[in-house]
Amino acid sequence: MTKPEIRTAIIDILSDIAPDEDYAQLKDDVSFREQLSMDSMDMLDIVLELRKRFKIQIPEEDYPHLVSMESTLDYLEPLLADK
Amino acid sequence: MTKRPDAERIVITGIGLTAPNGNSLPEFRRALLNGESGVESYEIRYFGKTLAGVCHFDNLKYASRRELRRGTRAGSIAVYCAHEAVADSQVDWDTVPKDRVGVYLGITEHGNVETENEIYQIKQYDYDCAFWSHHHNPRTVANSPAGEVTLSMKITGPHYTLGAACAAGNAGLIQGVQQLRLGEVDFALAGGVSESIHTFGIFAAFAAEGALARHDDPAKASRPFDAARNGIVVSEGGAVYTLERLSDAKARGARIYGEIIGYGMNSDATDFILPNAVRQAECMRKALANAGLAPADIDIVNTHATATVSGDINEMEAVRDVFGGTESTYINNTKSFIGHAMGAAGVLELAGNLPSFEDGVVHPTINVDELDPKCAFPTLVLNNPLEGKDIRVILNNSFGMVGINAVLIVARYEA
Secondary structure, three states: OHHHHHHHHHHHOOOOEEEOHHHHHHOOEHHHHHHOOOOOOOHHHHHHHHHHOOOOOHHHHEEEEEOOOOHHHHHHHHHHHOO | OOOOOOHHHHHHHHEEEEOOOOHHHHHHHHHHHOOOOOOOEEOOOOOOOEEEOOOOOOOOOOOOOOHHHHOHHHEEEEEEEHHHHHHHHHHOOOHHHHHHHEEEEEEOOOOOHHHHHHHHHHHHHOOOOOHOOOOHHHHHHHOOOHHHHHHHHOOOOEEEEEEEEHHHHHHHHHHHHHHHHOOOEEEEEEEEEEEEEHHHHHHHHHHHOOOEEOOOOOOOOOOOOOOOOOEEEEEEEEEEEEEEEHHHHHOOOOOEEEEEEEEEEEOOOOOOOOOOOHHHHHHHHHHHHHHOOOOOHHHHHEEOOOOOHHHHHHHHHHHHHOOOOOOOOOOEEEEHHHHHOOOOOOOOHHHHOOOHHHOOEOOOOOOOOEEHHHHHHOEEOOOEEEEEOOOOEEEEEEOOOOOEEEEEEEEOOOO
């Protein structure tokens, strides 16, 4: 998957978790929590959805990589290169 | 009647509800007087086609889509009913000290729906528990439906649910009365909720017991006391009442729906499923003694009858034992319209009868084409409303599995 494809997939996941947000305004370099008023349970939802959709297991120590769209894409791009 | 000081008299000042045939008390009452059923065709995974009482309230009126996704159906029902009750009470909610508000909700069961959903999900992943949701625990803790109300309304007083099978709604109200009398809280949101139609297990288990209603016409399926009754229609629903001490209600000039003047709870101690008419009669007498009333003082007995063969006969045996010989104690049943709303049943059914204090009408038991002689009683109100009656006191029965009984007595408010 390319970065734009991954970004579209992440937006799709976020839209399920926080359906009332406006993702057209999402800033890639600002944390999800700050923009989307997300909490730790929401972050776990992202991890679970990535597991379901792409069969990737993200270890707990890597969760900080999922803080913003930019850091998430940087982290996922090599993991999803063959998907 | 037992006379208590105003600070120990507990009154109902607001009602929020959702029933299969109405999403407010006026809508619900209108349906009960017009003979409108809320039972419809329904399908649920694994079990397939059946019948159910489905609620159609606006679940986004007091919750965001995000909150709905995070919570449970029981919580959604509770949140809707609690907000509606507070609005109906016309209390100045912003000035109510939230640490002095208690939330007490009866539930028949909780967590079956959420657990079935999770198992269904991980089945897609060959039962790999790595795909089990972290939401499972907060959704299935037994206090969850009441807790969702506190989250939504920023209530910081106590909240919990009361597990009392199908007597749970009445148990919720009784708990509210007791906590107000104890001085633990100053404002109670009490009642019951049920999300049971979203678990296939409840349908499958009632079917296995031969106790699930079947009928070509959904509106005719719930038929307590009818000779051709064949079981329960499972329903969802909720009713939350705002309860206050009379002294507080008077001080703010609140509208008063009625006063909870008596209650009784007991256990059969005889069987997991089969009811016990002797214990049911004892429970009604216990409530009458608590209220300081004689059977003839009761104007309406709103029965629990669920349209099972044995349950209806047992309850009417108990009613005959307590109320036999009374001439103006009318007997009715609300499940004939809405099916069995489980943890919400008692409080929903009581709510549907409270307007009788004002309109003088006793709503009937519908769908009785041929009365089962074993359920007969001279003042059973069948199929058509009874008008022009001076209704002052209502007794509401609720009985549940594993032998739990809860009876409430509510009087028209008189200073």
